[in-house]
Amino acid sequence: MLTAVAPRDALFTPLNLTILSWVMWLAGWAALVGFRTRTALFLLALGEWVFVSHAYSYGDVHHNQALFALFLLALAFSPAGESLSVDAGLRGRRARAQGGEVEAPRSDLAMWPLKLAHVLLALTYFSTGITKLLVGGFRWMNGYTLQISVMSDAIPGNIPLGIWLAQHHTLCIVMSVFTILFETFYFVSLLVPRIAPLFFLGGVFFHIGLYLTGGHPFFQHIVMNAMLLLFLDPDWFPALVHRVRSSAGRGAGQAAPEAP
Amino acid sequence: MSRSRIWVSLFILIVVGLHALPVLSFQGARQTRWPFLAWTMYARSYPAGPVQAKKRSLIGTTTSGADVVVSAEVVGLSGPAFGTTYTAPIYAGDTAVARELIRRVNRGRRDSLLTLRTSGQVYTVTDTGLRTDSLPVLIFHAAGPESR
Numbered sequence: 001m002l003t004a005v006a007p008r009d010a011l012f013t014p015l016n017l018t019i020l021s022w023v024m025w026l027a028g029w030a031a032l033v034g035f036r037t038r039t040a041l042f043l044l045a046l047g048e049w050v051f052v053s054h055a056y057s058y059g060d061v062h063h064n065q066a067l068f069a070l071f072l073l074a075l076a077f078s079p080a081g082e083s084l085s086v087d088a089g090l091r092g093r094r095a096r097a098q099g100g101e102v103e104a105p106r107s108d109l110a111m112w113p114l115k116l117a118h119v120l121l122a123l124t125y126f127s128t129g130i131t132k133l134l135v136g137g138f139r140w141m142n143g144y145t146l147q148i149s150v151m152s153d154a155i156p157g158n159i160p161l162g163i164w165l166a167q168h169h170t171l172c173i174v175m176s177v178f179t180i181l182f183e184t185f186y187f188v189s190l191l192v193p194r195i196a197p198l199f200f201l202g203g204v205f206f207h208i209g210l211y212l213t214g215g216h217p218f219f220q221h222i223v224m225n226a227m228l229l230l231f232l233d234p235d236w237f238p239a240l241v242h243r244v245r246s247s248a249g250r251g252a253g254q255a256a257p258e259a260p
Numbered sequence: 261m262s263r264s265r266i267w268v269s270l271f272i273l274i275v276v277g278l279h280a281l282p283v284l285s286f287q288g289a290r291q292t293r294w295p296f297l298a299w300t301m302y303a304r305s306y307p308a309g310p311v312q313a314k315k316r317s318l319i320g321t322t323t324s325g326a327d328v329v330v331s332a333e334v335v336g337l338s339g340p341a342f343g344t345t346y347t348a349p350i351y352a353g354d355t356a357v358a359r360e361l362i363r364r365v366n367r368g369r370r371d372s373l374l375t376l377r378t379s380g381q382v383y384t385v386t387d388t389g390l391r392t393d394s395l396p397v398l399i400f401h402a403a404g405p406e407s408r
Contacts, residue, residue, distance in 0.1 A: 058337055063299065123279055124299070131298045134286050136305030145305040147385065151313035155383050166311060167385050 012054065020047055034085020038076050045072035067120045068220030074113040079105070114232050117224045118196075121203070122187040129183025141180055143173035153214035162213040175209075182206055197236060200229035314395065316347055316380035320365060320373035330365055330376065350400070351378055358400035366402070376400045 003011065024047035030040035052065045081087045082105045092102040132140045139145065147166045154162025165171060182202050189196035203225035210216040230237045282291055282298040291297045318330040328334075332342035349357040358376050366372040380395035 055338070058341055062340075119276065123276065127279065127283070127297075128299050128301075128303075130283050131286075131300055131303045132305075134283070134298070135288075135300055135303035139305040139307065140303075142305065142308065144308050144311060147311040148306050148313070149302055151311055151383070151385070155313040155315050163390070166313075167390070 017054075020050065023047060024051070031080075034081040034087050037081025037085055037087050041072060041076035041080060045069065045076055048072055063124075064216070064218045065220060067117065067124060068224060070120060071113055071117045071224060074116050078113045079107045079110050080113075082107070082110070111232075114228060118190060118228055118232060121221070121224060121228075122190050125183040125186035125203075129180055129186075132180060133184070141173060141176040143169045143176060146172040146176045146179075150213055153216070157215040159213065159215050162215070165213050179206070193233065196232065197229055200225045200232075204229070311385040312382055314380055314382050316351055316378065316395065318347065318350060318361070319377050319379050320362070321375045321377070322371040323374055324371050326371065328373065330361065330373075335361070335364060350376070351380070351395075351398070353398060355400055359402065362400070362402045372402075374402055 024044060027040045027043035027047065030036055031044050048065070048069050052069055056062070095102050136145060147169060150162045150172070151166035153159070154166060165175070182199070186199050186203070189199040204222050207216075207218040207222045207225070210218060278296050281296050282293055286298060287293070288300070320328045320330045322328060332339045335342055335346070337345065346357060346361050350361065362373050362376055377397055377399045378395065379397065382393050382395055384391045384393070
């Protein structure tokens with residue numbers, strides 16, 4: 001698309017790509033601390049799209065960045081940075097200076113990027129899970145399939161944990177069954193929110209496992225699953241922290257009389 | 261629920277629902293229904309049998325006699341693209357691809373490559389651990405004789 005308006009040789013030079021990467025770094029930090037949040041998020045998303053498309057223009061198209069790129073763009077169109085951010089702090093200071101009250105903003109749109117990420121993850125996992133069953137059949141869970149797949153990645157990549165896993169047939173059967181169940185039924189987390197945290201937690205460990213055994217860098221999916229785990233249900237995480245604190249407090253209370 | 265919200269919800273449901281299309285009528289690896297595609301990577305299954313994996317590399321020998329590993333980084337491609345474009349055809353004995361790779365690496369290089377050779381191992385899981393066997397070595401010249 002860009003090359004329709006400017007010559008390719010003039011656009012994709014080392015200098016231009018370096019400048020763009022610096023703009024992305026700045027935009028990323030600004031987005032993280034919430035300074036000019038939505039503009040920063042938009043620039044970051046745009047830069048990510050350009051870099052990912054550029055990397056994929058050399059003959060090998062992959063998918064690990066795709067969902068996160070969509071999520072970043074969705075964030076730019078949400079009321080991101082309205083609450084806990086430098087922007088919000090500056091707005092509050094201005095309001096107080098004028099003698100006004102600072103109200104905590106609420107918006108139905110705030111959850112949309114997270115809900116979109118949830119739906120996209122469910123679609124992606126279902127697609128990969130059901131395709132394994134359609135192409136490979138139930139034989140995909142025979143252990144040999146995972147042994148060969150893991151070994152094919154771990155040997156060229158010198159990944160010790162993958163080489164070790166590939167030599168354990170029974171463990172590979174268990175991991176294959178887990179993979180199929182996790183991928184095919186992840187979408188259930190959309191329908192039954194109560195069990196959704198289990199899938200999100202499963203997703204985090206699933207991708208950490210993939211990285212440690214096969215070197216697959218799905219860090220974006222780890223981030224998205226972790227975000228969904230912590231923030232999709234705004235009450236879940238604070239309630240969990242409260243429960244942990246209460247039980248820790250009870251434990252300390254019971255232990256106290258025994259102390260000398 | 262407002263009328264616009266109903267339309268937007270309906271649109272989302274249709275888009276989500278259309279993802280069932282490549283699943284219900286699966287076309288295999290070469291699919292034609294973009295953007296509704298099923299992802300086939302790692303979908304293939306293998307029957308019970310030897311568990312093996314290959315480690316393949318390409319070594320170039322320069323005019324000064326030095327050995328240089330010709331990797332994806334040297335060429336400026338991603339690992340999988342380098343594997344598909346160069347490693348796999350060269351291991352299959354494709355001299356044209358080997359010469360093209362030598363030409364590409366030699367572009368702007370003072371100590372240019374004269375030959376390119378394969379250097380690989382196959383690893384097999386056995387009851388006593390991993391067994392390593394060497395793959396046959398193929399040698400390609402920048403110009404002149406074919407691989408031997």
